[in-house]
Amino acid sequence: MNILVTGGTGFIGSHTCVELLNNNYNVIIIDNLSNSSIEVLEKIEKITSKKPKFYKIDLCDKEKVKEIFNENKIDAVIHFAGYKAVGESVSNPLKYYRNNLDSTLTLLEVMKEVNCHNLIFSSSATVYGTPKELPIKEDFPLSTTNPYGTTKLMIERILKDISISDKEISIIILRYFNPIGSHKSGLLGENPSGIPNNLMPYIVRVATKELPFLNVFGNDYDTHDGTGVRDYIHVVDLAKGHIKALEKSINFKGIEYYNLGTGTGYSVLDLVKTFEKVNNVKIPYKIVNRRPGDIAACFADPTKAYKELGFKAEYGIEDMCKDSYNYILKNKSN
Ligand SMILES: NC(=O)c1ccc[n+]([C@@H]2O[C@H](COP(=O)([O-])OP(=O)(O)OC[C@H]3O[C@@H](n4cnc5c(N)ncnc54)[C@H](O)[C@@H]3O)[C@@H](O)[C@H]2O)c1
Numbered sequence: 001m002n003i004l005v006t007g008g009t010g011f012i013g014s015h016t017c018v019e020l021l022n023n024n025y026n027v028i029i030i031d032n033l034s035n036s037s038i039e040v041l042e043k044i045e046k047i048t049s050k051k052p053k054f055y056k057i058d059l060c061d062k063e064k065v066k067e068i069f070n071e072n073k074i075d076a077v078i079h080f081a082g083y084k085a086v087g088e089s090v091s092n093p094l095k096y097y098r099n100n101l102d103s104t105l106t107l108l109e110v111m112k113e114v115n116c117h118n119l120i121f122s123s124s125a126t127v128y129g130t131p132k133e134l135p136i137k138e139d140f141p142l143s144t145t146n147p148y149g150t151t152k153l154m155i156e157r158i159l160k161d162i163s164i165s166d167k168e169i170s171i172i173i174l175r176y177f178n179p180i181g182s183h184k185s186g187l188l189g190e191n192p193s194g195i196p197n198n199l200m201p202y203i204v205r206v207a208t209k210e211l212p213f214l215n216v217f218g219n220d221y222d223t224h225d226g227t228g229v230r231d232y233i234h235v236v237d238l239a240k241g242h243i244k245a246l247e248k249s250i251n252f253k254g255i256e257y258y259n260l261g262t263g264t265g266y267s268v269l270d271l272v273k274t275f276e277k278v279n280n281v282k283i284p285y286k287i288v289n290r291r292p293g294d295i296a297a298c299f300a301d302p303t304k305a306y307k308e309l310g311f312k313a314e315y316g317i318e319d320m321c322k323d324s325y326n327y328i329l330k331n332k333s334n
Helices: 011-020 038-047 062-071 088-093 093-113 147-165 199-206 235-250 269-277 304-311 317-333
Strands: 002-006 026-030 053-055 076-079 117-126 170-176 179-181 216-219 232-234 253-262 285-288
Touching: 002 011, 002 269, 011 026, 011 038, 011 235, 026 062, 053 253, 076 093, 076 235, 088 093, 093 117, 093 147, 093 304, 117 147, 117 232, 147 170, 170 235, 179 235, 199 216, 199 269, 199 317, 216 269, 232 235, 232 317, 235 253, 235 304, 253 304, 269 317
Parallel strands: 002 026, 002 076, 026 053, 076 117, 117 170, 170 253, 179 232, 216 285
Antiparallel strands: none
């Protein structure tokens, strides 16, 4: 089967390409390299001994996207491409609405024109806004607190409307919790440019002494140690979740939603302590004020993905901490 992976050189996309190739799917990547590099392709090939087909194009360019669908018989699309920095989306919302919506609409129009019916979409736990209860189930009310999240929710609504109008379509929406970690080889991983927004990339920079200490935003939340709790999931587990979703999508029509998380919440200090222990480093930190918009705790009920997709995350928090650091160490010394 030929699988088009948009955003396939990015953090989650590259790990998913590895799993797809290891499972004997043919992989065709579209990425404009706005947040990834071309070297990722060699690394995917090094790990899998297989070469994905690559097109450096912008997904908003309809003519080019259509050419790719005409050149390759695409059986299913996994759509990762988009911008993802919450803070930047608040300061530059138009950039997020333009790119995330336009790229998705372009892709959907072309898929309709060429009769490609299978789509897996990267959504996010951010669409649950501030959940009233935990753990979070797929049928909880949806709302958002920033433009990035709103793009995800808008796309979910667009996809719902399409599923009503088109009885042939198969859409699986995956709502990711907090992906961290990296491929065991240390070849693929996450290394955002600038000061990282997310906790693990920040901890890693403190570990390598590029940043002096970690700011812990609030220790007075209603959690076991007062710091914010999240559901961290190893990116390799997350990538494997896409294979399960793809297998389901082949004999499925309509739209379905799945949480991809572990179901276990860890606090900021749990993560810091585990990182220190498994990597034998010190992470100095300071407790500072809560960050506006942050919630106390967020973790998934992963039961639906387990029952209907057969998906269960296998890696624990220690692997996530080890692998995140391993990637940075390997890529610093290269
Ligand atoms: N990483 C997370 O914490 C997280 C959590 C929930 C959801 N998601 C979603 O998962 C998807 C993948 O996330 P990621 O962490 O791998 O991000 P990433 O930035 O590493 O990967 C996204 C890729 O899309 C490409 N891209 C962006 N706009 C494009 C366009 N118009 N045309 C072609 N390529 C384009 C980028 O160059 C990049 O390689 C995103 O949609 C993101 O919103 C990520």
